[in-house]
Amino acid sequence: MKRYSKILVLLLLFTLAFTLTACQVEEGSGSQQIVKQQLTTEPKEEAQYLLTKEIYKDDKEEAYSGVFVEIEYDYNNQEQITEIVYKNKDGKVMKYKEYKYDDENKLIYCGEKNKNGKKVKWIKFKYYTNGQMKLKYTEDINGSKEKNYFDENGRLIKTIQEYSKSSQI
Structure with a gap:
């Protein structure tokens, strides 16, 4: 089940990236x-x-x-x-997400805050020198934690989950 979650997250990130670069919706349509x-573009490049x-x-x-x-x-x-x-x-902020990258432009942190600015979920990533993900660590405000370990080929090899019984969201 967690493998599907990883795949879903990756698909969502790729879809978002594709949508952001390929979006050609006319302003104000619908x-x-x-x-x-x-x-910034060079003079002969397409915008x-x-x-x-x-x-x-x-x-x-x-x-x-x-x-x-x-x-x-x-x-x-x-x-x-x-x-x-x-x-x-x-116009009031209801939710906020932030993303951080390392010097090699790999995602190393993704955090979500609620409307009060309180951190409710965060994900940290670590990578092998070949660029493949080594660890994906997820934690939320309730104390639930999940660690996904990957081999050097990017295959999920172990998942450790720790759930908390409290709810603070």
């Missing part, structure tokens, strides 16, 4: 407004864009989970997502 930020903001109308089911109507994205100089901010219709 019930979604897309704000794009143009990247590239990064998704920086999604705005949904609050009066339809299309609003993100019925709660968020604005999602903002921020990137580093390597065009990697560094933060995602989810806001409600009043």
